[in-house]
Amino acid sequence: MRNSNHLIGLLNFFTFLLSIPIIGGGIWLSSRANNTDCLKFLQWPLIVIGVSIMVVSLAGFAGACYRNTHLMRFYLFVMFFIIAALIGFIIFAYAVTDKGSGRPVMDRAYSEYHLEDYSGWLKDRVTDDSYWGKISSCIRDSKVCPKMRRVINGAPETADMFSLRKLNPVQSGCCKPPAECGFVYENETLWNPGGGLVGSNPDCTRWSNDQEQLCYQCDSCKAGVLASLKKSWRKVSVINIVVLIILVIFYVIGCAAFRNNRRIDNDEPYGEARMTKSRPSRIQF
Template sequence: MRRLSDTAVITTNAILALISLATLCYSVYLFLKGPSQCQRFIQDPLIVTASLLFFISSLGLVAALYDSYVIITIYLFLLFLSFILILVLSIFVFLVTNPSAGKAFSGKGDLQNWIRDHFLQGKNWEGIICMADSKTCRFGPRDVHFDDKHLSSVKFGCCRPPVECGFESKNATWWIVPATSTAEITGDCKTWSNTQSQLCYACESCKIGVFKGIRKRWRILLVFNLLVTLLVVLLYSCGCCVRHNNRVPWKRRFF
């Protein structure tokens, strides 16, 4: 049982250390390269997350390899804090991505509007519209119909004029007002521009598309968090076994 616990802790933490080190190297590469606005948006969270993960996994490796009772205790404490943090984050993500649950929890609907209020307003929205310097609005062969069945919510809302405008597409990057149109061009229809750096990034339809995209990705994040929670529980259980095995020698040494 002792060998099994040690092997599980060493193997899992070695894999996590390698993953976090690779992520940290990628973050440093972005920093040295001179990141675009989009890359800056993820650079700091990547560095912080990778650094913490590398530190915790390194502690686990050292504790298991050198039978250190003190280090394994610190490692288990950090794992416990990680478990609490991930659990709280998972509950929060569930509430903000499920309108009925968020409204029931907050009573006023504050949580169900959190993503919209936090990401789609002011400086945060300015950070998200870094799509203008990315490949978000490059259309492929499958996007030829330009409808919501073939485009992602972001592309449909930000990279083409709203359907109600009735614009005609000459190609993937150029739309015109039909000669037979008598409707007044207002709202998002007036905001639309064929200029690739503008398109419909300032449109309300773009914000709606980004909102749907964020909510979808956060729901995927929720599933990922649950898997990480199971991994942390497994590591904590194995770590407790390692700590128990190291407890007797530690007592003999100091008492």
């Protein structure tokens, strides 16, 4: 019990150090936000998370090392809500990513993604015009599609070679037209109708060989983003479960440190309860 103060102080010192690069990353993104909406979209969450970790860590460190009961009470109060919020986020993340997956394409190694396979809050959020404008700008600025290009002996790879590639959801949905459109392959991001019939999929008319447009406004692109988010959120949820276990351990140690501070404030010897101190027994063993 006595060592709990030192342990919680040491742990919070390390989390305080961890918050510094997180805040630094947010400030760095802020300095570059005027160049890209993608970075602007990410800057504030990093800064808020970093500042929150720093404040809570300082409260826990000072409360444990200086045996300040009020700071420890604040630390435990905030930690309780952080744990509750983390549990809520884990449940929410699994709930909004329970539907949707890629569909296999004949004679292709990659899958394609259809917006109608997804539903719920996450789909509504991604497909909202204001949010999709930021997301599509983020995809464009990240150069996902130009990075797909491969040159072999000075020439683009062939259509057969491209069909054997395993594209990620964003590459499959945003950087090429759907296979059902029947477009003729020229290179990874250049496809032509070729005089054949264009499929009935609305994305067939949305496709553009303009390298700034491609299929960024296609439903397949939105579906690819949803598939990518599902995969990412599931991975983050696993990490969050590990973090949750660590935070619960921190909270239990913090409770022990808080009880130790209260005992010292009440001048109670270690191992002696307040009831025993205030009403001592006449018979001593």
